[in-house]
Amino acid sequence: xxxxxxxxxxxxxxxxxxxxxxxxxxxxPGTHIKVCGRAPLHDPVAIRILDSTITLxxxxxxxxxxxxx
Amino acid sequence: xxxxxxxxxxxxxxxxxxxxxxxxxxxxxxxxPGITVDHKEGHLHYQGRTIVITDxxxxxxxxxxSLEELVARDYLVYNRPxxxxxxxxxxxxxxxxxxxxxxxxxxAPIVVALNMMDVAKTRGIEINxxxxxxxLQVPVVPIIARSGFGKDALLSTALQVASTNQQWNPLNISYxxxxxxxLAELIEIIIAESLMTDTYHAxxxxxxxxxxxxxxxxxxxxxxxxxxxxxDKIVNKTTEHTRQTLDVYPEAIIADxxxxxxxxLLRQGVITRKFDTDRLYTSDKIDKILxxxxxxxxxxxxxxxxxxxxxxxxxxxxISWLKYAFSWLSSLTEEMLPDGILKSLIVxxxxxxxxxxxxxxxxxMFMFFGIAILEDSGYLARxxxxxxxxxxxxxxxxxxVMPFIVSGGIAxxxxxxxxxxxxxxxxxxxxxxxxxxxxxMNCGAxxxxxxxxxxxxxxxxxxxxxxxxxxxxxxxxxxxxxxxRSTVLRGAPTPFVMELPPYRFPTIRGLCIHTWERTYQxxxxxxxxxxxxxxxxxxxxxxxxxxxxxxxxFTQQRQAAMTAAAADTLAELKTKIEPLSExxxxxxxxxxxxxNTEAELALRNSIAGKIGTxxxxxxxxxxxxxxxxxxxxxxxxxxxxxxxxxxxxxxMGQVDSKDAQSLSDRLKEDSNWNRVVAVAALxxxxxxxxxxxxxxxxxxxxxxxxxxxxxxxNTIFAYLMAVAVFQLGTFFNLG
Numbered sequence: 102x103x104x105x106x107x108x109x110x111x112x113x114x115x116x117x118x119x120x121x122x123x124x125x126x127x128x129x130p131g132t133h134i135k136v137c138g139r140a141p142l143h144d145p146v147a148i149r150i151l152d153s154t155i156t157l158x159x160x161x162x163x164x165x166x167x168x169x170x
Numbered sequence: 171x172x173x174x175x176x177x178x179x180x181x182x183x184x185x186x187x188x189x190x191x192x193x194x195x196x197x198x199x200x201x202x203p204g205i206t207v208d209h210k211e212g213h214l215h216y217q218g219r220t221i222v223i224t225d226x227x228x229x230x231x232x233x234x235x236s237l238e239e240l241v242a243r244d245y246l247v248y249n250r251p252x253x254x255x256x257x258x259x260x261x262x263x264x265x266x267x268x269x270x271x272x273x274x275x276x277x278a279p280i281v282v283a284l285n286m287m288d289v290a291k292t293r294g295i296e297i298n299x300x301x302x303x304x305x306l307q308v309p310v311v312p313i314i315a316r317s318g319f320g321k322d323a324l325l326s327t328a329l330q331v332a333s334t335n336q337q338w339n340p341l342n343i344s345y346x347x348x349x350x351x352x353l354a355e356l357i358e359i360i361i362a363e364s365l366m367t368d369t370y371h372a373x374x375x376x377x378x379x380x381x382x383x384x385x386x387x388x389x390x391x392x393x394x395x396x397x398x399x400x401x402d403k404i405v406n407k408t409t410e411h412t413r414q415t416l417d418v419y420p421e422a423i424i425a426d427x428x429x430x431x432x433x434x435l436l437r438q439g440v441i442t443r444k445f446d447t448d449r450l451y452t453s454d455k456i457d458k459i460l461x462x463x464x465x466x467x468x469x470x471x472x473x474x475x476x477x478x479x480x481x482x483x484x485x486x487x488x489i490s491w492l493k494y495a496f497s498w499l500s501s502l503t504e505e506m507l508p509d510g511i512l513k514s515l516i517v518x519x520x521x522x523x524x525x526x527x528x529x530x531x532x533x534x535m536f537m538f539f540g541i542a543i544l545e546d547s548g549y550l551a552r553x554x555x556x557x558x559x560x561x562x563x564x565x566x567x568x569x570x571v572m573p574f575i576v577s578g579g580i581a582x583x584x585x586x587x588x589x590x591x592x593x594x595x596x597x598x599x600x601x602x603x604x605x606x607x608x609x610x611m612n613c614g615a616x617x618x619x620x621x622x623x624x625x626x627x628x629x630x631x632x633x634x635x636x637x638x639x640x641x642x643x644x645x646x647x648x649x650x651x652x653x654x655r656s657t658v659l660r661g662a663p664t665p666f667v668m669e670l671p672p673y674r675f676p677t678i679r680g681l682c683i684h685t686w687e688r689t690y691q692x693x694x695x696x697x698x699x700x701x702x703x704x705x706x707x708x709x710x711x712x713x714x715x716x717x718x719x720x721x722x723x724f725t726q727q728r729q730a731a732m733t734a735a736a737a738d739t740l741a742e743l744k745t746k747i748e749p750l751s752e753x754x755x756x757x758x759x760x761x762x763x764x765x766n767t768e769a770e771l772a773l774r775n776s777i778a779g780k781i782g783t784x785x786x787x788x789x790x791x792x793x794x795x796x797x798x799x800x801x802x803x804x805x806x807x808x809x810x811x812x813x814x815x816x817x818x819x820x821x822m823g824q825v826d827s828k829d830a831q832s833l834s835d836r837l838k839e840d841s842n843w844n845r846v847v848a849v850a851a852l853x854x855x856x857x858x859x860x861x862x863x864x865x866x867x868x869x870x871x872x873x874x875x876x877x878x879x880x881x882x883x884n885t886i887f888a889y890l891m892a893v894a895v896f897q898l899g900t901f902f903n904l905g
Contacts, residue, residue: 116419118235122667124425125231127265132429137454141463142559145568145666152262152293154457154670156555158562161665 107135108167115164127151128165173221173332174249178242178273179257180266181228182548182671184285188257188315189225190683192325216325224251230265232272234385237598246278247369252332255324257283257315260290260297261672263441267432274306277338277371281328282310283320289672293451294444302440307341316677340371345427349380349420352408356380356401363397365390379405381421453548453672461552470556473549474571477540478580481533481587482614488532496525514712515705523704527697530586530863535689537576537587541594542684544572546676550594551668558666564648565655565663567600574604578611579644585609585864589871590692597664603651605872606880609860610647612640615809619855622813626834627848643856650887658879692867699866707807707862710778711815716771724768731760769818778803792854792892793847793900802854808861846899850892857888 110132113123127150128134137147137154144159179185193212210225226245227238234240246254256273258266273280284299303310309327313320344350356376361367366375366389378386379401390398405420412420460466500517507513544550550569558568571579573595577588588608595601612620624635655661715721739753773779774796782799789799797819804815817833820840837843859865859881869877 112417113422116421119665119667120419120422121231121233121235121425122665124422125233125268126667126669127268127429129426129429138457138461139463140461140556140559141467144559145555147457147461147555147670151265152295153265154454156551156666156668156670158558158666161667 104136104138107133107170109133109170111166111168113165119161119164123157123161123165126153126155128155134167173219173253173329174224174251175221175328175332176224176226176246176249176251176254177257178226178246178254178269178280179228179283180230180259180262180269182669183228183257183259183262183266184315185225185228185257187677187680188255188283188285188313189223190680191315191318191321193223214325217329219329221325224249230269232269232276233381234383236596240385243276246273246276252279253328254278254280255283255328256280257285260284260286260312261293261295263290263295263297264429264432264436267435268428270306271341271343271428271432274308274341275343275377276374277340279331279334279338280308281324281331282306282308283315283324284310284312285315287312287319288314296442296444298440298442301438302435305435305438305440338371340374342373343427343431345377345424348408348412349423349427352380352404352420353377355404359397359400359404363394365393365397377424380408381424382419451672456673457552457670460549461556466552466556470553473544474553474575475580477544478575478583480540481537481576482583485532485536489529492525492529492532496521496528511712511715515708518712519705519708520701522708523701527693527700527863530584531689531693533584534587534590534692535685537591538688539681539685541572541591542681543676545594546674546680546684548671548673551670554668555670562663564652565600565659566604566648566651567595567597567664567666569595570600570604570651573608574611574644574647577608578613578616580640583611584613584615585611585860586867588613589864589867590688592871599655599659599661600664602872602876603654603659605868606654606876606883607647607651609864609868609880609884610650610857611643612856613809615861616855618810619805619812620852622834623837623848623852626837627843627845639852639856646857646891699869700863703862703866704807707778707804710781711773711776711804713776716768716775720771721768724764727764728761731757731764766818770820773800773815773818791896792889793842793850793896794854794892795842797842798851802858805855806859806862808863809855812855846896846904849899850896853895854888854892857884857891859885859888 110128110130112130113120113128115123132150135149137149139146140156145156146159146162147154147156148162149155177185177189189210189212193214212223212225214221214223224245226242229236229239229242232239232243234243245251254273256270258270270280270282282302284297284302287297290297297312299310299312309331311320311324311327313324345353353373353376356379357372359365360372360375365372370378370386375386375390379390382405387398387402390401409420412418412423416423460469500521503513503517503521507516541550544553550572553571554568556568557571561568561570570592573588573591575583576591577583577585585608588611589605592601592605592608595604620636620639621632624632624639628635735757736753739751739757742751742754774783779796779800782803783796785799786794786796789795794802797816800819801812801816805812813833816837820833820836860868865877865881868880
C-alpha cells in the first residue's frame with residue numbers, strides 16, 4: 102500500500118503473539134485503515150486505525166490483508 | 171478499613187497523570203518488562219477513608235503474553251481490589267474499550283474514567299457518558315486528568331461502587347455458535363471439577379483456554395493433568411474446526427466478537443462525530459515535519475544532540491560543586507585525622523565511595539528529565555519509528571538509540587544513565603541486548619585514558635584517532651549485540667507493533683515526579699551496594715600493607731634526606747611559601763621520589779597488585795605488564811582511575827587524570843610500551859568489564875546473573891581483541 106491509501110482489513114493471517122498484538126490494537130477484519138507514512142528507510146510503516154496511529158514493521162504488516170479503496 | 175483501588179488502562183491513556191493527580195505520587199516504578207515489573211502504589215484520604223491506589227502497568231489487553239499484562243491480571247485476581255478505575259481515552263474510545271471489555275469479562279467491579287474529554291471535543295467527538303454507562307452497566311465519569319477536572323466525582327463514584335461490595339459479576343459476550351457451544355462444554359467440566367473456580371469464574375477460565383492463554387493452561391495442568399488434557403482435547407477439536415471452516419484461530423474469533431460488542435454498543439448513540447475521520451489533527455501536522463523522510467532524521471539528530479548537550483553540559487556544574495564539596499571534605503579529614511589505615515579508609519574508601527554515588531545524581535536527574543520530556547511529549551516513539559530499520563539489523567529495537575547515545579555514542583557520555591535509559595524499551599530481549607552492549611561505548615571516564623594513550627603514541631593525529639575509536643565502539647557494540655541476539659538472547663524479534671501517541675505538552679509536575687522517582691531509585695537501589703564495593707576495592711588496593719621493616723626503611727630514608735639538608739631549607743619547606751629556593755625544591759623532590767617508590771611498592775604488594783602480577787603471564791599475550799594490569803583492576807572502580815593507578819605503579823605519585831604529561835613521557839620511554847601495546851590497551855580499556863557502578867546498575871535493572879555475565883563476557887571479549895591486536899601488530903612489526 103502506498104502513502105495516504107485507504108483500505109478495509111479483510112484478514113489477519115498470523116497467529117501467536119503478533120496476531121494478538123495486532124488484534125488488541127484494533128486490527129480486525131472490517132476495520133478501516135489508512136497508511137500515514139513510512140519511516141525514512143521505508144520501514145516501519147505508520148498506520149491510522151480507529152483513532153490512533155500504530156507503527157508496524159513491513160514484514161509484520163505483510164500479514165494484514167487489505168481491500169484497497 | 172483501608173480501601174484497595176486499582177488503576178487500569180491503555181498506555182498513553184493518561185493513567186500516570188491521573189495517578190499523580192490522585193495521590194501526588196510518592197512512588198513511581200517504570201513500566202518496564204523483562205525481569206521486574208513492579209506496580210506503583212500511592213495513598214489517598216477521601217471522605218474520611220484511607221485509599222490505597224495501585225497503578226497497574228499500562229496494557230492494551232489482558233492476555234498472558236507480556237509480563238505487564240500478567241502482573242495486571244494477577245493483581246486483580248489475587249488482590250481483589252474493591253474497585254478498579256478503568257481509565258479510557260475518550261478520543262480513542264473504541265480501542266480503549268477493548269481492555270474495558272476484558273475487565274468486565276473478568277468480572278472486576280469497575281468505574282470507567284472517561285479521560286481527555288477536551289481532546290475528544292477538539293477532534294469533534296462527542297461522547298454521551300450516560301448512554302455509555304447504561305450499556306456497559308458500570309458508572310462512567312468524564313474527567314480531564316491533566317487539569318484534575320472530574321476527580322471528585324470519580325472518587326465518590328468509586329467509593330460508592332466499593333461500598334456495595336458486590337460479587338464479581340462477569341459480563342457474558344456471545345462468541346458465535348461454534349465457540350459458545352465449546353465454551354458450554356468447557357464450563358461444564360470446569361464446574362464439575364471445580365477447577366480454579368474460587369479464583370476465576372468458570373466461563374473466564376474457559377475463554378482463556380480457548381484463547382490459548384499459557385498461564386491459565388499451565389495452572390490447570392498443575393492442578394489436574396487429566397482435566398487439562400480433557401479441556402485441551404475439546405479446544406483442539408474446535409480449533410481444527412474453525413481453522414478448516416473459517417481459516418482462523420478461536421482467539422481471533424473472540425477478538426472479533428469483542429470488537430463487535432464494542433461497535434454495537436457505540437452505535438447506540440454513545441458517540442457522535444462532527445468531522446470527517448480523515449481530518450488531520452495538529453499531531454499529524456507535526457508528524458508531517460518531524461517524521462518527514464528527509465527533514466525528520468536531521469531534526470532527530472539535532473534533538474538527540476540537544477538532549478545530550480543538556481544532560482552532560484548542564485549537569486557539569488552541579489557535578490563540579492559536588493566534587494568540590496567532597497574534595498573539601500577529603501582534605502578536611504586529611505588534616506583532622508592522624509596518618510594511618512583509618513584515615514585512608516575514610517578518605518579513599520568512604521568519602522570517595524559516597525562521592526562516587528552522589529556524583530552521578532545530577533547526571534541521572536538531567537538525563538531522566540530530558541528523556542521524560544521526549545517520552546511524555548510522544549517524540550521518543552517517533553525516534554524508535556525512524557531508527558528501527560537500522561537497529562533491527564543487529565537484533566535491537568528502534569528505542570535502543572537513546573541508551574547508546576547517552577552511554578557515549580557521542581563520546582563522553584556515561585553508561586550508568588545509559589543502562590537506566592533502557593527502561594524505555596518494552597521488548598525484553600532487545601532490552602537485554604541493549605543493556606549489555608551500551609557499556610562498550612566511550613564514556614566520559616574512558617576519555618582521559620584514551621586521550622593519554624593516543625596523545626602519547628599517536629600525538630600527530632589525535633582528532634582522527636579519537637574519531638576512529640568512537641566509530642569503532644559503535645561497530646563493536648552493534649556486532650556484539652548481534653552476537654548476543656544470535657546466542658544467549660536468541661529468539662525472534664518481539665513484534666514492533668507500537669502506538670505513536672499524539673503529541674502532548676508534558677506537565678512540569680509529571681516531569682518532576684518522573685525525574686525525582688528515578689533518581690531516588692538509583693540512590694536507594696544502587697547507592698548502598700556501590701559504597702560497599704568502593705570500600706572493598708579500596709581494601710584490595712591497600713592491603714596487605716608493606717611489611718613493617720620496609721616502611722620503616724622508607725621513613726628512615728626520608729629522615730636521612732631531611733637531616734642531610736640544611737636547617738633553614740627544612741624550615742622553608744615546612745612553611746610552603748612560594749617561590750621555594752633551589753635547595754628546598756631539591757629536597758622536596760628527593761622526599762617525593764622516596765614516597766612515590768614506597769607507594770609503588772605498596773601497590774604492588776596489595777591484593778590488587780598481587781593479582782596484577784600473577785596474571786602477567788596471561789596478559790603478556792596482549793602486551794600488558796603488571797603495572798598495566800593493576801591500573802586495569804583499578805579501572806573497575808572507575809575508568810579514570812586507570813590513569814592515576816598507572817601513575818602510582820610507575821612511581822610518579824599523584825597523577826591528575828586531566829593533565830598527565832609526565833606520565834605520557836614516562837610511557838614513551840618505557841620499553842614495555844609501543845604503538846601496538848597502546849592500541850591493544852585502548853581496545854581492552856574500551857571493551858572490558860564495565861565499571862562496578864554500571865555493573866551494579868545492570869544488576870538492578872536485570873539481575874546479578876546478567877551483571878556477572880556482563881563482566882565476564884566483556885572482559886574475555888576485550889582480552890581476545892587485545893591479544894589479536896597485539897599479536898598481529900607485533901607480527902607485522904608495527905610497533
